[in-house]
Amino acid sequence: DSAAAAVAAAAAKETTSTADQPPQICVVAQKAALDSTNEEEEPAQDIEMPPPMAIQDHSFKPEKEVSTDDVSAKLASQLSLKPQAEANSTIDLANQIENVVKHQTEPCQDPSQDTSHDPSQDLTDNQVATTADQEFNQTNEHNTKEEEEEEDDKADSEEKDIEAEKAKYLKKRQFVIQELYDTEKDYVKDLASIVDGYMAYMRDNPLPDEMEGKDKIVFGNIHQIYDWHNETMLAELEKCLTNPNRVGSIFVRYERRLYMYVKYCENKPKSEFIVSEYLDTYFEEVRQKLGHRLMLPDLLIKPVQRIMRYQLLLKDILKYTEKAEEDTTELKKALRVMCVVPKAANDMMQVGRLQGFDGKITAQGKLLLQDTLLVSEVSSGGQQKFKERRVFLFEQIIIFSEMIESKKDNFSNPTYIYKNSLKVNKMSLCDTVEGEPLRFQLTDRTPGSDVRMIIQANSEENKETWVKQIRSILDMQGDFLRALQSPIAYQKELTKEL
Structure with missing residues (x-):
């Protein structure tokens, strides 16, 4: 209990x-x-x-x-x-x-919050730092890649712009080459109008008595010019339409052939004189029978115009080739050729108009300079009076002439009337005249002569050109005389300079 x-x-x-x-x-x-x-x-x-x-x-x-x-x-x-x-x-x-x-x-917890914890997800400080570095590097790599892509895009864009610019200039060059070929075809047709027209008619029909033997002077070597252009030059230029780089080499290769224009221009003043005499009569009759639109002087001037035109077209082709950054070596050589040949042709044409000279003009050496200058011929006690003169400087002589304009028609060029001359081996140069910066003086050293030529140039540059050229030929004359008088001493002097 x-x-x-x-x-x-x-x-x-x-x-x-x-x-x-x-x-x-x-x-x-x-x-x-x-x-x-x-x-x-x-x-x-x-x-x-x-x-x-x-x-x-x-x-x-x-x-x-x-x-x-x-x-x-x-x-x-x-x-x-x-x-x-x-x-x-x-x-x-x-x-x-x-x-x-x-x-x-404990306080009640929000059931929406996940209180579970995965220890495997815990990161040490080093792991966190490594992860941050990786993310930073990835960001930098991404940014660098974007920058590289932008630079590549920019480079591609610039390259496309350069290519587009180059294509533009090459296209312009092609237009000029096309013009060169097209005008060559027209030129050959004009030459054919002379050879197959006037020359054939005058060969197959009787000539007026006053024209006998003058037909060769009228046309000169134009038949030779026509054959070469028709058979060779036209075909060569046609190839350039598909291969533009051939243009320069053509003119360099045929340089000697092109000098036939110098011969034609040398004869041109004589041809002009005869044609002007019969232009309104005989040659007009032939033109109407042939049905030609152009008169004979219009056709005979074509070779002179053509040889000058080549230079202009080559300059444009060279310009666009340089802008397209392509090789211009042959083009530059060709342009030099087409600067020398037309100048020589023009010089001989001007000399061919000289009348009244007693000597043989072709024996005076190469024509170095020609121009229209003011000249005063002064003798002892005489006053200076300047007149316009056409002056020709050759290797052996300097000629002073008066220019006379033709009054017959509009097709004839002026003629030059011989007035005076000085031989290079007998003259001296004074390159200054007091108070006159554009003037220089030449003195005749021939025994008994007191002639002095005071020449006024158009500009200081023009004066410098003439003075430099005259001094050069005087030095050459002096060297030549020393070599003739004392060949051994002259050779020693040359050896010493070397």
């Missing part, structure tokens, strides 16, 4: 203690107490149980909240009184109670 009373008293005490706890704690505590009672009652099954006691309501409202630590302390003091066999179950019970209390006292 005393044992039963002790169990009942303990149960009542536990009931009173659990009343102070939350409902869940009380339930767990009561369950643990019942389990413990049952375990103790098993060995005392034969003891008679006392009559049941009336159930009393021991619940009450605590004046203050009991802390979790107090509950744990009470449970620990009670459990410490139990036998060692109950220790394990009591410890489990304490752990369960502690977990329940902890769960009740």
Whole structure:
């Protein structure tokens, strides 16, 4: 009975203690107490149980909240009184109670937040730094790649612009080459009008008595010019339409052939004189019978115009070739050729108009300069009186002539009437005249002569050109005379200079 009373008293005490706890704690505590009672009652099954006691309501409202630590302390003091066999179950019970209390006292957590933690996701400081460096490097690589792509695009764009610019200039050059070929065809047709028209008619029909033997002077070597252009030059220029780089080499290769224009221009003044005599009579009659639109002088001037035109076309071709940054070596050579040949042709044509000179003009050497200048011929005691003169400077002589305009027609060029001359080996040069910056003086050193030629140039540059050229030929004459008089001493002097 005393044992039963002790169990009942303990149960009542536990009931009173659990009343102070939350409902869940009380339930767990009561369950643990019942389990413990049952375990103790098993060995005392034969003891008679006392009559049941009336159930009393021991619940009450605590004046203050009991802390979790107090509950744990009470449970620990009670459990410490139990036998060692109950220790394990009591410890489990304490752990369960502690977990329940902890769960009740912790603040509620937002279920939307994931409280799970994966340790594998934790990164060390080095890993974080490495990752940041990798991301930085990737960004830099991306930016560098974009910059390289932009530079490549810019380079491609610039290259396309350069190619477009080059194509533009090559296209312009092609237009000039096409013009060169087209005008060559027209030129050959004009020459054919002379050769197959006038020359054939005059050959197959009797000439007026006054024209006998003059037909060769009228046409000169134009038949030779026609044959070469028709058979060679036209075909060569046609090839240039598909191979523009051939243009320069053509003029260089046929340089000697082109000098036939010099011969034609040398004869041109004589031809003009004869044609002007019979233009309104005989040659007009022939033109009408042939049905030509152009008059004979219009056709005979074509070779002179053509040899001058080549130079202009080559200049344009060279200009566009340079802008297209292509090789211009042969073109530059060709342009030099077509500067020299027309000048020589024009010089000989001008000399061919010189009349009244007793000597043989072709024996005076190469024509170096020609121009229209103001000249005053001064003798001892004479006054200066300047007149316009056409001056021709050859290697052996300088000739002064008067220009006479033709009054017969508009097709004839002026003629030059011989007035005076000085031989180079018997003249001296004074390149300054006091107070006159454009003038220089030539003096005849022939014994017994006191003639002085005061020449006024058109500009200082023009004066410098004439003075430089005259001094050059005077030096050559001096060297030549020294070589004739003292060949050994002259050779030693040349060797010393070397």
